[in-house]
Amino acid sequence: MRLLLRRAAFYLFTAWAAITINFFLPRMLKGDPVSAYLQKNQGRISPEAADALRTLFGLDSDKSLAQQYADYWVLLFSGDLGRSFSHGLAPVTEVIGVALPWTVGLVGIATVLSFLLGTTLGTLVGWFRGGRGDVIVPVATFFSAVPYFWMGLIAIAVFATGLGWFPASHAYSKGTSPSLSLEFIGDVVVHGTLPALTVVLASLGGWVLGMRNMMITVLDEDYVTVAQAKGLSRRRVVFAYAARNAVLPQLSSFALALGFIVGGTLVMELVFSYPGVGKLLLDATTAKDYPLMQGLFLVITLTVLVANLLADVAYAVLDPRTRQGES
Structure with missing residues (x-):
């Protein structure tokens, strides 16, 4: 509990720092989001509407910086991240909410599969080191070394254009309306299979190589030798003793x-041509859509902090030495 409270306090402070930077960064840039928006719509927005926009985005010159900062926190707690200039002044939360499920669904599943597959293969290759399984390491490393855009183009040329097994682009077929029907879900799975496989291949080598090296290091430890001398089954020695400790550095990367x-x-x-948060961030940067950029930066930062907090908890559960060191 003491470890958890310390970690939570650290990440709360980090979150506060990130949110504060997110507030001050646009105000440190030349101009402001409203001015950039007005330049693109010269003559179409009245001065009164411009003042209303500045008030809406917390840039009212009648308020001090401290008051704007306090209002920013009030808006955050109410779930208001502002309005996107490049999406017709739609709420930023709605714009991000449309793109977020596509990224999490595709990249999230691909990342988890890559980690599980790479860690398992690395465990087996490390345990049976010097055997035929060692060929997995250079093969997986080769795919990781290939530039991703080149791998993606080759996959499209072979499996989409040549063989016709998978669609070449987009998240679902044109003319299809998103719904929870089995037909639409199947269409999404088919469209996401090829990009998911390329993500898995591109990241598999790092997981395999890292786990293999840690397994080779752990297998020389005394507790593994003692476990083998006690006559424990090979499966229990590999996964309950060796792999449990070898996977700890992998958790931070994961x-x-x-x-x-x-x-x-x-x-x-x-x-x-997949609709996701990455492309949304690129479009927001190109359009100088500061509210959307702020919202995306905030969501990404908080997600990274939550993921690291969960990794610290898992690390402490798997390794009692961590808890003893914090006590």
Whole structure:
């Protein structure tokens, strides 16, 4: 409990710092979001409407910076992240809410599958080191070294254009209305299979290599030798003793990977024309849509912090030495 409270206090402070930076950063830039929006709509917005926009975005010159900061926190707690200039002044929460499920659903599942598959293969390759399974490491590393956009284009050329097994782009067929029907879900799965497989192949090598190296290190420890001398089954020695300790460094990397799921895989979304948060952030940056950029930055930052907090908890559960060191 003491460890959990310390970690929670640290991450709460980090979240406060991130939110504060998110508030001050646009105000440190030249101009402001409303001025940029007015320049694109010269002659179509009255001065009264411009003043209303500044009040809406907390940039009212009649209020002090401290009052604007306090109002910003009030809006955050009410779930108001502002309005997106590039989406017809739609609420930022709605714009992000439309793109977020596509990124989390595709990149999230692909990341989890890559971690589980890579960790399992790394465990077996490390245990049976020197055997035929070692060929998995250079093969997986090769796919990780290939530039992702090149891998994606090759996958489209072979499996979409050549064989016709999967669609080449988009999240679902054109003309289809999103719904919870089995037909639509199947269409989404078919469209997401090819980009998901490329994400798994691109990230598999790191998980395999990291777990294999840690397994080789852990297998020289005394507690593994004692477990084998006690006559425990091979499966129990591998997974309950060796792999349980070897996977600990992997958890930190996995937490970072989970946190950055929300950021999306921008290259993947561009190659496959997939609607996601990564492409949304690129479009917001291109359009200088500061409210949307702020909202995306805030969501990504908080997601990374939550993922790391969960990794710290899992680390403490798996490794009692962590709890003893904090006590």
